[in-house]
Amino acid sequence: MLHDKKLFLKKLKPFFNDYAEIRGQLIFILDRSKILECLSFLKNDKDLKFNMLHDLTCNQKAKGLEVVYQLHSVDNSYWVTLKSLIPFESLVAPSATSVFIAADWHEREAFDMFGIKFNDHPDLRRILLPDDWEGHPLKKEYPLGGFKDIKPIWAYEEAEDLQNLPDREILDSSIINPDSDDKLKVIES
């Protein structure tokens, strides 16, 4: 049993706008302003006791980035998902570190990969990539080969020999881009 649906709906009523249930997993959708309030409620409530922030990540949508919180109660073995959409115009989310210290590294990773800022985070730096890295790789507009051309030396030599070879970025997106129908055309041409 991952959750107690009736209890959760009753307890979380003041916080969420909408909820969904996918394959037994409860997902609550909140406003950005209510994230911290909801997290600390879930942590301190005596019946729920969500004492572990299991995961925090982002997911890119059409209008913004969705911050996804996975909460877990070790005592009751409950699981719940919270989501909040942060629009592209102001990519700032409240930092959950004041409630769950586990959010520290996860938020740094989300910042590293998506460029989302977390307000009041104690130490918001890149965690996996070098400090001078350009761009945020997990955004959909980031090309697989990266913005900087990092071809190995043999690839340069080949490119000099073969005229009219498309450059690396075009090659990558054409081979790999999932929904492009023109991928075969590009390779053939």
Add this chain to the structure above:
Amino acid sequence: MSDPKDFLTTQTGTLLEKESEDRFWLNMGPQHPSTHGVFRILLETEGEIVKNVVPIIGYLHRGVEKISENRDWMGALPLTDRMDYLGAMSNNMALTLPVEELMELEVPRRAQWLRVLALETNRLASHLLFYGTLGLDLGALTPFFFAFRQREIAQYLLELLSGQRITFNYIRYGGVRLDITTPIEREFRKFITGFRPAYEEMWNLVEGNEIFRTRIIGVGESTPELLIKHGVTGPILRASGVKRDLRKDRPFAAYDEFDFDVITHDKGDTYSRWYCRYKEMGESLKIIEQCLDGMPDGPHIKKMPFFFKPPPGEIYSVTDTPRGDLGVYIVSDGSRFPYRVRYRAPSFCNLSVLSELLYGTGIGDVIAILGSFDPVFGEVDR
């Protein structure tokens, strides 16, 4: 960078302000043999005592999540082997589980049992490596040979089962790749009979050893509150007395059909972590034996097309790996390709507790504590 102070400021942010005359920054890693991979810690020490810890990770980042988004679902599966390369089976399992849940696939019962067999053999191999390397970290070479003699056979068994030694790619969507045959089963049984005395021997080798006990008992003590606060899971959490195992609480594969105990220890120190992993090997052996005895008949895989399209949706599923909870968050947009795959790596979360846990310990104990955490950096950096 010319000025070491500038360098430290960039690496540690605001932390350097606390620096005083009698404090000293010590750099450990990333190529230090006892950091179990490419891990770097900056230790601020006062004499022998650690006063500040700055873990630096990311040296092995390969962008598994980004690459997965650009491949189809089947292509994303072999990448998981490269994350936790010591428990690659459990990583395969972690990705197949949410996809199967999303597609509402019914996996044949024999396939589930074969998965348990593979997972537990892999867990055994992983914990054997831990047993050996913790000894190495503390300066004892002999346990390493005792462990690796057995681990070699376990790897051989996994090779027989899956065709690969390290990166198995064995657990597939809908089942497992290859069925077990009678000669392989016989090899498994031979291993079990040979392993039992060796298992006893391994206990006697180090448990009573005065030097070993002094180095690990009471070192790096942690409370359940501290570990839960940082999201630490797996044997490390169990070693502090929390009886939590996802194989029991949220059973996947066929774990609900097996009889085994969840090993806990109450102290939460390095010895407890060693104890839990050691005893878990015995439980794994129990499960492997039950697997061989009661292997059900039927197909080993549900026939699946190579390219398939899971329905749109998102799932967060969690499995228990030798290192803790591996959470996989998948988002599908209904196409052949994953829209988003996120791995919540257990070692990543486990390491985040270090800066708090290492405070006030000696430099020598840092190695012991880090060794007892058993991190795999392929998984931390992904």
